[in-house]
Amino acid sequence: MSKERSIREEEERRLSEALGVIERRLLKELSVLGERRGDVVGIRQEFWDDVTVNFSDATELGETWSSIVQQAELLAERERSHKVASTAASRLALQRDNPYFARIDFAEAGEGQADRIYIGRSTLVGDDGETFYVYDWRAPVSSLFYDHEPGPASYETPSGTIEGDLTLKRQFVIRGGVLKHVFDTEETIGDDILQAVLSERSDTSMKSIVATIQKEQNRIIRDEKHKLLVVQGAAGSGKTSAALQRIAYLLYRYRDTLTSEQIVLFSPNPVFKGYVSRVLPDLGEANMRQMTFRELIESRLGRRYEVEDLFSQTEALAAAEGTPDGEARERAARYKGSEHFFETVNRYLKRLEREGVRFRPLRFRKDTIVSAEETAERFYGVLGGENFGDRLVKTRRWLNERLDAWVESQLKEPWVEEAAELSDQEDIQRAYVELRREGGYREESFDDEDRISGLLLKRAAENAIAPLRKAVKGFRFMDPLATYGELFRSRTLFTACAPDGRLPLGYEWMAQRAEETLGRKTIDHEDATPLLYVMEALEGFRKVDGEVRHLFVDEAQDYSPFQAAFLRKRFPRARLTVLGDFNQAIYAQAEESGGFGGWTRLVPPEETEVWRLSTSYRSTEPIVRFSKRILKPEDAAGIAPFHRDGEPPRVAECGDGAELADRIAKDAAELLEAGYATIGIIAKTARECGNASAVIKERLADDVPVTLVTGGSANLPKGVSILPSYLSKGIEFDAVLVWDASGSRYGREQDRKLLYTVCTRALHVLRVYSLGVRSPFLPSGYEGDEE
Numbered sequence: 001m002s003k004e005r006s007i008r009e010e011e012e013r014r015l016s017e018a019l020g021v022i023e024r025r026l027l028k029e030l031s032v033l034g035e036r037r038g039d040v041v042g043i044r045q046e047f048w049d050d051v052t053v054n055f056s057d058a059t060e061l062g063e064t065w066s067s068i069v070q071q072a073e074l075l076a077e078r079e080r081s082h083k084v085a086s087t088a089a090s091r092l093a094l095q096r097d098n099p100y101f102a103r104i105d106f107a108e109a110g111e112g113q114a115d116r117i118y119i120g121r122s123t124l125v126g127d128d129g130e131t132f133y134v135y136d137w138r139a140p141v142s143s144l145f146y147d148h149e150p151g152p153a154s155y156e157t158p159s160g161t162i163e164g165d166l167t168l169k170r171q172f173v174i175r176g177g178v179l180k181h182v183f184d185t186e187e188t189i190g191d192d193i194l195q196a197v198l199s200e201r202s203d204t205s206m207k208s209i210v211a212t213i214q215k216e217q218n219r220i221i222r223d224e225k226h227k228l229l230v231v232q233g234a235a236g237s238g239k240t241s242a243a244l245q246r247i248a249y250l251l252y253r254y255r256d257t258l259t260s261e262q263i264v265l266f267s268p269n270p271v272f273k274g275y276v277s278r279v280l281p282d283l284g285e286a287n288m289r290q291m292t293f294r295e296l297i298e299s300r301l302g303r304r305y306e307v308e309d310l311f312s313q314t315e316a317l318a319a320a321e322g323t324p325d326g327e328a329r330e331r332a333a334r335y336k337g338s339e340h341f342f343e344t345v346n347r348y349l350k351r352l353e354r355e356g357v358r359f360r361p362l363r364f365r366k367d368t369i370v371s372a373e374e375t376a377e378r379f380y381g382v383l384g385g386e387n388f389g390d391r392l393v394k395t396r397r398w399l400n401e402r403l404d405a406w407v408e409s410q411l412k413e414p415w416v417e418e419a420a421e422l423s424d425q426e427d428i429q430r431a432y433v434e435l436r437r438e439g440g441y442r443e444e445s446f447d448d449e450d451r452i453s454g455l456l457l458k459r460a461a462e463n464a465i466a467p468l469r470k471a472v473k474g475f476r477f478m479d480p481l482a483t484y485g486e487l488f489r490s491r492t493l494f495t496a497c498a499p500d501g502r503l504p505l506g507y508e509w510m511a512q513r514a515e516e517t518l519g520r521k522t523i524d525h526e527d528a529t530p531l532l533y534v535m536e537a538l539e540g541f542r543k544v545d546g547e548v549r550h551l552f553v554d555e556a557q558d559y560s561p562f563q564a565a566f567l568r569k570r571f572p573r574a575r576l577t578v579l580g581d582f583n584q585a586i587y588a589q590a591e592e593s594g595g596f597g598g599w600t601r602l603v604p605p606e607e608t609e610v611w612r613l614s615t616s617y618r619s620t621e622p623i624v625r626f627s628k629r630i631l632k633p634e635d636a637a638g639i640a641p642f643h644r645d646g647e648p649p650r651v652a653e654c655g656d657g658a659e660l661a662d663r664i665a666k667d668a669a670e671l672l673e674a675g676y677a678t679i680g681i682i683a684k685t686a687r688e689c690g691n692a693s694a695v696i697k698e699r700l701a702d703d704v705p706v707t708l709v710t711g712g713s714a715n716l717p718k719g720v721s722i723l724p725s726y727l728s729k730g731i732e733f734d735a736v737l738v739w740d741a742s743g744s745r746y747g748r749e750q751d752r753k754l755l756y757t758v759c760t761r762a763l764h765v766l767r768v769y770s771l772g773v774r775s776p777f778l779p780s781g782y783e784g785d786e787e
């Protein structure tokens with residue numbers, strides 16, 4: 001028998017043994033699951049039958065109560081074990097499909113016999129509780145597979161380094177429980193298997209990469225030492241992949257203390273959120289919390305103000321490009337994202353402890369119940385000596401007392417009487433209940449009716465000022481918008497707060513703009529984070545997420561230093577993993593940061609690690625070579641392609657819009673026909689996408705799925721997707737067709753990186769079309785295939 005055949009047979013035997021264990025266990029879990037489900041349904045249906053209900057006296061009431069509690073506890077316990085069984089069953093189902101992907105034989109120094117270690121997505125222990133059929137990929141010993149070639153090797157465990165000899169590295173492709181391929185490798189991770197994985201057609205969601213994690217990615221995944229981990233990586237180098245496997249790793253490593261709720265991933269846009277949401281469940285873990293920065297802003301400011309989003313800001317800047325107003329706005333956007341401004345706001349906040357918070361008067365119709373001046377006097381005068389938080393709480397109490405007094409003063413006013421007369425049966429009923437609860441209602445007493453009508457009057461007055469009570473409760477007696485706006489209303493205030501005592505360039509323009517926008521309660525994107533910071537600082541960061549232990553920020557180059565510093569304040573206990581690529585910095589706000597400066601300055605250098613990933617796995621070698629040439633040579637220097645061949649990119653100039661649409665539609669149809677599952681037609685702006693969508697749909701058969709992807713879209717369907725450049729961040733397509741990469745669309749220096757970002761979304765095919773003369777950033781020599 002050939003060596004290969006005997007290896008295969010041996011491994012097939014081993015596989016069927018492991019599958020046997022999995023099958024048996026799965027059956028067991030499924031039967032537990034069935035039983036528990038029956039229990040839960042049964043208990044729910046019969047809940048009240050098994051409870052003895054008797055309200056006749058205090059003892060009976062006590063017994064009724066404890067029988068309800070007992071029944072509820074039983075239900076909760078069964079529900080919990082139903083959940084445990086269902087998690088176990090779904091994990092086993094995943095294991096039955098693909099129980100492991102690698103085997104290593106490792107002889108610990110001093111111990112002759114090598115152990116066979118099979119590595120998979122999760123552990124499988126035999127019924128004896130001792131035989132390890134599969135080790136989890138996150139177990140310390142599994143590191144050997146990712147980090148070493150056969151030969152002397154070592155790995156870290158919590159109790160120290162284990163040295164030894166790696167005598168075999170074997171990789172498997174198992175699908176549906178069937179061994180498809182098995183081969184031994186001499187490399188860290190065999191290039192062949194990586195080639196095969198990368199050549200596959202893409203899916204609409206990201207896959208886990210545990211079988212082919214690269215050595216440098218493994219370091220990022222397993223780092224436990226640093227408070228801040230910065231990953232600078234070329235487009236497609238696996239930053240997002242590393243981040244997601246790192247989350248899975250942390251959940252495994254700290255499974256007793258860390259939950260998926262305590263991990264937050266900041267995603268660049270809603271499309272990306274959907275795109276990455278399958279990775280963790282596929283690894284048998286619950287998803288982390290995911291949000292976009294926009295959602296954070298919207299959740300806190302959205303109800304009070306109209307806040308422009310980053311995409312609209314980008315479109316507005318693009319539309320005003322070249323005009324003096326456009327330039328001034330761009331300068332303002334950059335400044336308001338800077339550290340200088342963050343420092344200025346910080347000093348301003350310090351000063352607000354002494355003076356300057358703007359308060360809102362409490363008004364009812366034309367009456368001022370408490371004026372802003374009175375509140376300020378209370379806050380800075382009477383309570384001036386106390387700390388900010390205590391002052392807030394005491395001011396709130398005081399305002400409520402003032403409202404109480406005001407209500408009392410209104411009870412004889414005609415408007416209250418009128419309102420009370422409108423009381424319905426329910427109000428009256430409630431008044432009785434209230435009175436009885438207070439012990440006032442005696443049935444025989446004469447003044448009951450008076451007391452009821454007194455209560456109704458009071459209730460009517462209270463109802464009228466309910467919005468004021470609510471505002472006071474939510475600390476909305478302060479006016480964060482006016483307080484923030486003050487910085488742009490007073491030059492002297494600004495210079496007093498600026499760390500260097502200077503006004504930024506363009507201050508006058510900013511002041512005028514602030515007057516227009518803040519006055520209308522419309523907030524420019526560049527003001528949103530500073531305003532939120534002021535608001536949260538004033539309110540004592542009440543909704544701060546102190547529970548969050550790990551904060552992941554993808555596309556971190558797009559965050560301004562201001563936003564980075566703000567997130568640090570908001571998630572004070574979290575360790576940070578930030579991933580990004582300075583070659584994909586496409587927003588005006590982030591240009592100040594010059595890469596990752598905004599992040600690295602947040603944590604001392606000794607607690608920071610910076611990793612670089614240079615191999616680009618996503619795209620074929622020809623596409624990587626092409627897109628590198630879009631960048632300046634010094635920026636492209638660190639990018640290396642992974643050897644995977646494919647069609648050379650094409651660049652073509654079109655005479656008019658009709659030709660552009662014809663060619664792109666034709667390509668899309670052909671590529672779908674050829675079996676490519678996802679085709680991205682990427683235009684620069686949303687407006688162009690709207691036009692493109694109409695003309696492309698006209699040209700394609702009705703049954704071709706064409707989706708216009710907008711800022712709010714949350715998933716990426718198969719077929720043709722039409723999307724603006726900035727929404728393509730972080731995602732990928734089998735084929736990318738660039739809609740109008742002409743010099744007029746991508747002509748300015750800041751468009752270079754945007755064009756690079758767009759082109760690097762392609763896995764296998766890239767075709768670039770322009771309306772008229774093409775962008776000067778596109779490399780020459782790719783026109784050969786023009787029709």
Ligand SMILES: Nc1ncnc2c1ncn2[C@@H]1O[C@H](COP(=O)(O)OP(=O)(O)OP(=O)(O)O)[C@@H](O)[C@H]1O
Nearest residue numbers: 209212213214235236237238239240241617618730
């Ligand atoms: N070790 C790996 N094994 C297999 N595939 C990998 C590996 N690393 C990355 N990939 C694949 O390469 C592609 C790009 O990965 P990913 O999206 O994580 O890169 P990125 O650095 O975040 O890219 P970008 O900055 O362009 O958004 C994905 O399809 C991913 O599955």
